[in-house]
Amino acid sequence: MNFIDEALLEARAGSGGAGCTSFRREKFIPRGGPDGGDGGKGGDVIFRVDPNLNTLVNFRNQKYLIAKNGQSGSGNKRTGQDADDLIVMVPKGTVIFDSISNKIIYDCCEEKIDYLVAKGGEGGAGNFRFKSSTNQAPRRHTSGWPGDEFSIRLELRSLADVGLVGFPNAGKSTFLNSVSAARPKIGDYPFTTLRPNLGTVQIYDTSFIIADIPGLIEGASEGAGLGLNFLKHISRTGHLLILLDPQNLERSIEDQLNVLLNELKTYDSSLLEKSIWLSVNKKDTLDEKRQKELIELIKKKMLSLNLDYEGIIAISGFTGDDTETLLGMIANKMLESKD
Template identity: 55%
Template sequence: MKFVDEVKITVKAGNGGSGSASFRREKFIAYGGPDGGDGGHGGSVILQGDQGLNTLVDFRHKKRFEAANGESGKGRQMYGKGGDDLIIKVPTGTEVYDLETDQKIGDITNHEQQLVVAQGGKGGLGNMHFKSSVNRAPRQFTSGEAGQLRELKLELKVLADVGLLGFPNAGKSTFVNAISKAKPKIADYPFTTLYPALGVVPVSADTSFVVADIPGIIEGAAEGAGLGIQFLKHLQRTGLLLHMVELPAYEGLSDPVLQFQQLTKELGRFSEHLHEKDRWLVFTKADLTTPEEAAELAAEYAQAMGWEGKYYLISSINKSGLDELINDMAKHLFGETDDWA
């Protein structure tokens, strides 16, 4: 399925039905009064979160959504039937913006959470409301109100606890594959990951967290280079970032220090909030060299990067270092507990 994380749609709520101008007409009743009923309200357009969806691809071809109109009122004080609301399911993590005002209408983060994005019009009043001591046979009624018409932008930001950050081929997809049941595509060429992939990592019988793998970022991403810039927004909801850097087995294969500096700069260009988010340094592909050389290289690169805190050295192939990293992530997200200590 193709991943789509931003769409523009038009929503139109139903119009309210008109009120009725009717008079009571029954046998043996000489002076029947006004008995026109009110019109029914128009249906509203409602967005509803669905955790079973993970893309906005369903909106690529259908761009306009309309709720039902309310029916007109009738005689004998009969009210018109209200129009049914139109419920549109969207992935959890969808933000909704009004294109005309560029204001954020709401954020759908929970399953079955609902957000009214277009209000149905009120029904008109029948002539029974206009009867008075000086106007015993009113013929006035009101028309129903028009339903709200809106141009919307839907923007999906995946919901994940941990986000993976790194250049192409940094080992992010292999890492997700190793610690969860997710099966992202893996290959030895850049941009294997073309859209965000989520993996659920179990840490105890009743506790787990979600890891998001996004396409690799390259220098100039903030100006539109590469694939990753359009997906950096998916990291904004995460509680922790893992900055993953490929540990080369051979001199000259890549420059981890330069990549680290470039990506850190791209984060700041994209969002200061994202730049300041908790970020851990993880060196990957330690299996491509001896344990001693891998440890020496990691220490050398961390010092050159100016990294003063703890860093991790892992291999997703032989699973080395994964348990410590998973346990530390769980403690960071959920606090200290014996369940995964």
């Protein structure tokens, strides 16, 4: 499995080069003054966004990011060469944490920005810097300053407009396959989707990205199943589409909705403040009466929980029934948000 969305690393910037103690020694100038040059600056550790990357797999076997040290100064007041910066490319949506405090250092979402994680040390001073009226021949120089060193954690969070929420086998991958050019793996068993799949939907005069993310189960907010993997990706999406499965033999529609909403709330209550659409999937397996019953049941449940929603509709990701209607609702809401 080449999709990696977390990595623990040590970022170490380069140290500055040492200054030099040297004296000018030339023919006919027997008592030349101090001419030791300064050391060069150590390399920075800089992160940049590469839009062509979608995984942190490059860090699977890499635990250290070490920039080079600056060169030492030399005679004739020659400054040591600055070290090259270490440029680290990451996917868009990578969040950099201080692994000790767990505080966010950067959220890497812009492609043309340098995210400075560890700054290289400045070079030391050569002895010519210490010449004074009372000390004409200083023999003192300083070492370069050490570079910054941090333990960091990278976490990749999908950037999508709409996140699909549902139990395993709710039909999320089938739905995404139907409405976009994405081709996620589809199977008749839990956790077919083991990594986020992004699909671009074009409808009317607008387009948006839908993320099909590993299915949510009870206890996900505490790490059950692939829950935490799911929730960290869904937290970045602007809107939520909850797919409910009427063919789930273990959980009723109401039970599914209870668990999904509770897990979202437990992980981050602000998730329920997003624009939410609810959809009964697999309508091709239901008669019209049953579809209406389920929709009314969902309405009552959302009302009892005092939760707002944008719309409720029955669809079929397999046949495509009413998927365009659902996408149109989402597109209209997104256009309203931009105005």
